[in-house]
Amino acid sequence: DGGITQSPKYLFRKEGQNVTLSCEQNLNHDAMYWYRQDPGQGLRLIYYSQIVNDFQKGDIAEGYSVSREKKESFPLTVTSAQKNPTAFYLCASNSGTGATYEQYFGPGTRLTVT
């Protein structure tokens, strides 16, 4: 089945450690996105990539980094510079064309940093 996979589902880290969240899609989508969701909050865009080897900062990119070496993969690294890293992280993709495209989401990774 086509879709987006994120792993792990739950992740625990100590403060000061970098951690990388994986996101893989087999939908052949060009565009991929990383969002963060906090309780009672909307999704906030961290980074996005419209094409391989290119990515752009979203609204809250500070303390995060990404790479897009392959079309299928868009890993997100949460660095120790991110002040409040505990959150629900969602990866998404879409075909990037058309005015009414659907954005598909992975199941998310819940990161807890103590």
Next chain:
Amino acid sequence: RKEVEQDPGPFNVPEGATVAFNCTYSNSASQSFFWYRQDCRKEPKLLMSVYSSGNEDGRFTAQLNRASQYISLLIRDSKLSDSATYLCVVNEMNYGGSQGNLIFGKGTKLSVKP
């Protein structure tokens, strides 16, 4: 700042009730509009796109009022399984006419009781 505003709820309704959610958006240049559904601790999933003429999908009806910059979602004959958070989502056009990113509202929580 570009905003999408929703009443956070919760809306607590009995089974069989009709419930309506509204959403306002600040950017008059917004081009595409969606309602997503998010179950507790899960990823958002597209419920329906919203077209200028209004559209219906079974018990769900979406309306768009461009002049007033608001979007509505009507759910008729509510089911227990409709309990979820409903996210209003707007896609804007970038300067130059290219497709922009999605802007998510914080969501309206619906709880349908037996």
